[in-house]
Amino acid sequence: MNDMTETDVAIVGAGLNGAALALALAREGFSVRLFDAAPIEIRADEVFDGRATAIAAGSRAMLRKLGVWARVAETVEPISDILVSDGRVSEGASPLFLHFDHREVGDEPFGTLVENRFLRRALYDAVAESDAIEHVAPVRVERVDYGTGWANVHLDDGTAHRARLVVACDGRRSRIARDAGVRYTGWDYNQTGIVCTVEHERPHEGVAHEYFLPSGPFAILPLKDNRSSLVWTERPDLAKAAMGLDDAAFGAEVARRFGTFLGEVTVTGPRWSYPVSLSLAHDYVCPRLALVGDAAHGVHPIAGQGLNLGFKDSAALAQTLGEAARRGEDIGDLNVLRRYERWRRFDNTAMALGMDALNRLFSNDIAPLRLARDIGIAAVGRIGPLRRMFMRQAAGMTPGLPRVMQENAR
Numbered sequence: 001m002n003d004m005t006e007t008d009v010a011i012v013g014a015g016l017n018g019a020a021l022a023l024a025l026a027r028e029g030f031s032v033r034l035f036d037a038a039p040i041e042i043r044a045d046e047v048f049d050g051r052a053t054a055i056a057a058g059s060r061a062m063l064r065k066l067g068v069w070a071r072v073a074e075t076v077e078p079i080s081d082i083l084v085s086d087g088r089v090s091e092g093a094s095p096l097f098l099h100f101d102h103r104e105v106g107d108e109p110f111g112t113l114v115e116n117r118f119l120r121r122a123l124y125d126a127v128a129e130s131d132a133i134e135h136v137a138p139v140r141v142e143r144v145d146y147g148t149g150w151a152n153v154h155l156d157d158g159t160a161h162r163a164r165l166v167v168a169c170d171g172r173r174s175r176i177a178r179d180a181g182v183r184y185t186g187w188d189y190n191q192t193g194i195v196c197t198v199e200h201e202r203p204h205e206g207v208a209h210e211y212f213l214p215s216g217p218f219a220i221l222p223l224k225d226n227r228s229s230l231v232w233t234e235r236p237d238l239a240k241a242a243m244g245l246d247d248a249a250f251g252a253e254v255a256r257r258f259g260t261f262l263g264e265v266t267v268t269g270p271r272w273s274y275p276v277s278l279s280l281a282h283d284y285v286c287p288r289l290a291l292v293g294d295a296a297h298g299v300h301p302i303a304g305q306g307l308n309l310g311f312k313d314s315a316a317l318a319q320t321l322g323e324a325a326r327r328g329e330d331i332g333d334l335n336v337l338r339r340y341e342r343w344r345r346f347d348n349t350a351m352a353l354g355m356d357a358l359n360r361l362f363s364n365d366i367a368p369l370r371l372a373r374d375i376g377i378a379a380v381g382r383i384g385p386l387r388r389m390f391m392r393q394a395a396g397m398t399p400g401l402p403r404v405m406q407e408n409a410r
């Protein structure tokens, strides 16, 4: 059956970005169809996504206004301090480290750790309660035809749906975007991110740690209770071997990197692995198509910014389209969509290249580079304004935030 009843926006991909965008668009008064190839029960399952996300202040304000934050608030852990250090496996962190204390830039924590399993479920529950959003899954979008004033989304069940605008939220190197002629720049980091959760004897006191080990960063992110989420970035062959270890051997490898500062450490639950790459779309928009989230920019997870950037895209696109509709403009028109692109592309590209540079500088064991970065770490630690600039970035306190991300705006 072809459903040619027109919705305002068709979103391809109901990951964290697609779901958040659907809610942001509904808040602006648009009707939305949200398509995903995977069943909702599988995506909302506890073991689907083992990551935890450091949600910046603006993202938190947006999730609150979208009716999502209250659903996860009981499960979150604020980050009060960040310790950054250089190290080698089994040697512990180098004595030269950076200490970011949130009190230097305000009362708010740097970010709040939310486990993706809770965030996903909360987003899908909020979507299910919205009369403006139809979450259609499991269906794969096979192709999109673009016409004057409309786009037809063709699904693998043989149906087609009409919308005024299509948004690609289908992840890195989006098929939907490439089919529309969008090109990408990017590279593989030759790294894999292993993710797991650990329990430790002593409380973490809300402190996040980033150790720069030669094979890549090892991040310890505080979770509620005496637990932390780990992102252990490793060479793909070694990551594959680590993923194949039995629980005891895997736990021993984690403990070698983690150290003993929080007492005994035990891995709990499953482990996940994610390939790490950079992909930047040359264009964020074409007539009747916009790209959001990883479909527009896949960045290194070194500073935990990928999803926060995607949420900014969603907020900026929803605001741009809302303003255009109120002026009587066509939301699929390229001139309207270019406003969104101009708003978001520079910020995303600057952040992606910044993460790339950090990873290159730190993920090696070359002696002169090691010395230079330790001197750099010590310098940043001593220079107050520079240290505070890094902290504001980490907390997402940047100018030009869309209204829905500003705590005191509507």
Ligand SMILES: Cc1cc2nc3c(=O)[nH]c(=O)nc-3n(C[C@H](O)[C@H](O)[C@H](O)COP(=O)(O)OP(=O)(O)OC[C@H]3O[C@@H](n4cnc5c(N)ncnc54)[C@H](O)[C@@H]3O)c2cc1C
Residues within 6 Å of the ligand: 012, 013, 014, 015, 016, 017, 018, 035, 036, 037, 038, 051, 052, 053, 054, 055, 139, 140, 141, 142, 169, 170, 171, 172, 175, 193, 194, 195, 231, 274, 275, 292, 293, 294, 295, 301, 303, 304, 305, 306, 307, 308, 309, 310
């Ligand atoms: C190890 C690691 C740690 C991270 N930590 C952080 C962090 O602390 N903070 C942070 O801000 N970010 C973090 N990120 C980044 C963040 O997780 C991603 O940016 C985010 O999950 C991307 O979401 P997305 O919705 O854009 O894409 P995806 O999650 O890739 O979702 C794409 C969706 O599209 C669907 N799809 C694809 N093609 C089709 C089709 N043809 N038809 C229908 N459906 C389709 C898929 O089924 C999928 O559900 C981390 C990333 C990694 C790898």
